[in-house]
Structures are given as C-alpha cells and as structure tokens.
Amino acid sequence: MGPLLRHSACPVGCFPVAALMPGKAPVEIASGLSIPWAAVAIGDEVIVSQRGTAEIVAYRPGHSLRPVGIVPDFVARGDGGMLGLAVLREADIWLYIYHSTNNGNRIVRMRYSEGRLGNPQIVLDDIPGGRGHNGGRIAFGPDGMLYVTVGETRNLDLPQDLKSLAGKILRMTPDGRVPSDNPFPGSLVYSFGHRNPQGLAWDDADQLWATEFGDDTWDELNRIEPGGNYGWPMLEGRGGNPDYIDPVMQWGTQEMGPSGMAYIGGTFFIAGLTSQRIWAVTIDRDGSADARDHFVGEYGRIRHVLHGSDGNLWFLTNSRSGGNDHIYSVPLVPRH
Ligand SMILES: [Ca+2]
Numbered sequence: 001m002g003p004l005l006r007h008s009a010c011p012v013g014c015f016p017v018a019a020l021m022p023g024k025a026p027v028e029i030a031s032g033l034s035i036p037w038a039a040v041a042i043g044d045e046v047i048v049s050q051r052g053t054a055e056i057v058a059y060r061p062g063h064s065l066r067p068v069g070i071v072p073d074f075v076a077r078g079d080g081g082m083l084g085l086a087v088l089r090e091a092d093i094w095l096y097i098y099h100s101t102n103n104g105n106r107i108v109r110m111r112y113s114e115g116r117l118g119n120p121q122i123v124l125d126d127i128p129g130g131r132g133h134n135g136g137r138i139a140f141g142p143d144g145m146l147y148v149t150v151g152e153t154r155n156l157d158l159p160q161d162l163k164s165l166a167g168k169i170l171r172m173t174p175d176g177r178v179p180s181d182n183p184f185p186g187s188l189v190y191s192f193g194h195r196n197p198q199g200l201a202w203d204d205a206d207q208l209w210a211t212e213f214g215d216d217t218w219d220e221l222n223r224i225e226p227g228g229n230y231g232w233p234m235l236e237g238r239g240g241n242p243d244y245i246d247p248v249m250q251w252g253t254q255e256m257g258p259s260g261m262a263y264i265g266g267t268f269f270i271a272g273l274t275s276q277r278i279w280a281v282t283i284d285r286d287g288s289a290d291a292r293d294h295f296v297g298e299y300g301r302i303r304h305v306l307h308g309s310d311g312n313l314w315f316l317t318n319s320r321s322g323g324n325d326h327i328y329s330v331p332l333v334p335r336h
Contacts, residue, residue, distance in 0.1 A: 019282045019335040020267045022294050022313055026328035029314070030059045034322035037136070038085040038260070041309040042093060042112055049097065051081040052322060056097070056117060059327070069110060069117025073101045080105065080129050083136030086146065087112075088174050096123065096146065098136045104129035107138065107148065107176070123176040124188075128153045128166035133196040133213075137260060142206045145179055146172050149210060151196035156233040159193050167194045167232060169210060169224060183227030193230040193244060197222075199261030201268060211258035211270055212247075219256035220247035221270070221281065249281065249289050260304030262313070264332060269313055271302040278302060278315060280335070292335075299328065 035051040046059045047068065054074035057065045074082065080100035088094040094109045095117060105127035108120035123146070133151030141147050152159045152167030159167025162184060171190035173179055178188055191210075199211030208224040218237025222230055222245065231244035238246040251258075257274020270279040277296040283289045295302075301318040308314035312329040319325050 018266050019280070019290070020265045020332040021280050021292065021335045022269075022278060023331040023333040026295075026299070026315070026330035028326050029061065029308075029329050030065065030327040031325075032065060033057075033316075033325040033327065035303070035318050036316040036325055036327065037081075037083050037303055037318075039304065039306055039314065039316060039327065040085045040087045040095070042087055042095070044309070045115075046309065046314075046327070047085060047087075047095060047112075048316075048327070049082040049085050049099075050322075051079075051083065052076045053082060054099075056082075056095070058115070066115075068112070068115060071097055071099055071108065071110070071117075072120060073106070075100045075102055077129070078131030078134070080131070080134040080136070083134065084138035084148075086138045086140050088140060094174075096138055098127075098138045098148065100129050100134065101125075105134055105136070105150070107146075109174075123174075124148075124170075124172065128155075128158065128164060130154055135194075135197055137198050137200050139200045140174075141171075141208065142202055144174070146174055146176075147190065147200055147208065148172070149194070149197040149200060151198075152194065152232065159195065159232045160229070160234075162187065162189055162192060165189070168192050169194060169197060169200075169208075171226075190226055191224050191228045191230060193228075193232050193234075195232040195236075198259040199270060201261045201263040203263055203268075204266065209248075209261070209263070209268065211261050213257060213259075214250075214253055216253055218247070218250040219253050219258050221249040221258070221268070222247050248283060248287065249291060251275075251279075251291075255293075259302070259318075260306070260316075262305045262307050264307050264313065267332075267335075269305045271305045271315060273301045273303055273318060276301050278305060278313075282335075299326075 130153035135151035303318035
C-alpha cells in the first residue's frame, strides 16, 4: 500500500512517528453544495448533510448530486440545522443524523436501502440547542458506541451541570441508551466542561480526541478521558488547574476555529473553519506536538475533513452565504 503505513502494532499510549500531510492540487469531487456539514461513505456513495436544509443528498463519483430523503421536524437556526452524520452497518445500514428541531436538537436514524432513506427513528430527543454553540458532530467509536458533541448553547451554567447534556460529549448505545460502563451511572455524559466541540477522532490506541471552539482566546485539541472535566467556562485553554484537564494543544482562535477532525495514518487532520486552513497534527509519546497548517485561505472556511473512499483526505468547504460549496479530495503524502 505504498508509504502510508498504519502503525497497527503501536501499543497503548504510543504514537506513530510517521506523519502525513496533504499533497498538492486537491481535486473537486462535488460542487453546488450549500454549507455541507458532514459526509459519510456508504458503498460507493458519499452521503452529505447541508446545514440549512432538511434534504440529505448523495454523491457518486462521475454523477451529479442526488437527493436521498427528507428529515422531518427539521429547523435551521443559527449555527444549528442539519449537522452530524454517522453510519451503523448491521443487517441493515442506518444513517444517524444530528439535527435541530423546534425544541432543541435531536438524533434520528433512518434505514438506508436501495438508495433511499426510510422513516426516522428517534435515538435521542431534546438535546439542548439554541441559536449558537449547538455542537453536532456524531461518530461511532471503536467500542461500537455513538459519541456526540453537544455545545453549551451559550448558557454558561450548563457545561459544569452534570444534569444537563449541554457542553458535553455524550456516549450512548446505538439505540440511545446509557451504556452500563459510562463514567456517571445512568447518564449519557462522557466528559464535561466543554464549550462548542465539533470534532471527534480516535487514534491507533482507540483513544478519543475532540476539537473545541474556544471563546475569543484559545481553541483546543483535547484528549478525552471518561468523566473528565475540560474546564469551561472557568478556563479557556490551558490553566494548570488540577481540577480540570488541559488541552493537549491550543491555538489562538484566529489560527484555528476547529470544526471536524479525522485521524489518518498517525496524523490528526483538523478543519480550520475560522482560520480557512487544514491543520495536520502529530503528537509524540512524550506529549510534544507538531502542528502544520496547509492551504491557508485557498479554499475559504473548511467545515469538515474525513478519510475519503479513495483513500485521500476529503474536505468540505463552508462559505458564509452557502450555495457554492465543494468537497475536495487530496492525496496524503509522508511529511517532509
Ligand atoms: Ca477546555
């Protein structure tokens, strides 16, 4: 498979020394999108959510975008709307969708069959939502559980309130129940003290990491521990307070503004939304990090990155006004 080796033998706590970076010349693979927020591969298709619309679309290489279904009870509101996607492959294929409603945010799942979405089943309803800081990234972990980022909805009382799902990362079974081994018995809360996390990725040791929009000073990359308190709103960025877990990396908000994240071949790729770039980050076993930015300003705001079905890094652009957004594919090459 060429030089892009995955270090599957890396023990717990160890990080590969190999690192990847985007090559030159991204190729546009989909266009005419309006604020695409998430994308997942199903078969030879890519399913895409767009923040302002109830319609889910599919892209297949060489074909135009195709609608595959409508999500009912959808409301576009502020930075909410049609947000995260995840796929569960059982006997059936289920598309999981995090979206806004009149009452907050909701996760539904819809069976994907013969190129169409079936009727929704509610996985989790009444997730706190608002005009801002809705979180919205969802992903299945290597343990088969669904992880969800929920923003604090601009209510600073909620991130430290374990009875609220706002300002949290949640962990649930595929049908929305509390796993018996969650850190707080009877609660979906996996970690707390978050502001507006929108990126989730697992490394080679199955360790969860999350990106988080800071307020006006520090954006964060956090190593997520079950039951961990990540400090918001008492702290933004590193504080050195033993009561809170400091980010492994932090960036000034103009240099980052992180939304989606992917972990590929030993490297974290982070979509710099505010900063209009892609960050490639490696973290050595001693905790020292190497972070390099790519495509600064070349493609505008970038909402999400993922490991594409062609093996490349895919990224989703996010224009301010919507209507002219793209998905690009770029090969990954060894860092030099
Ligand atoms: Ca923090």
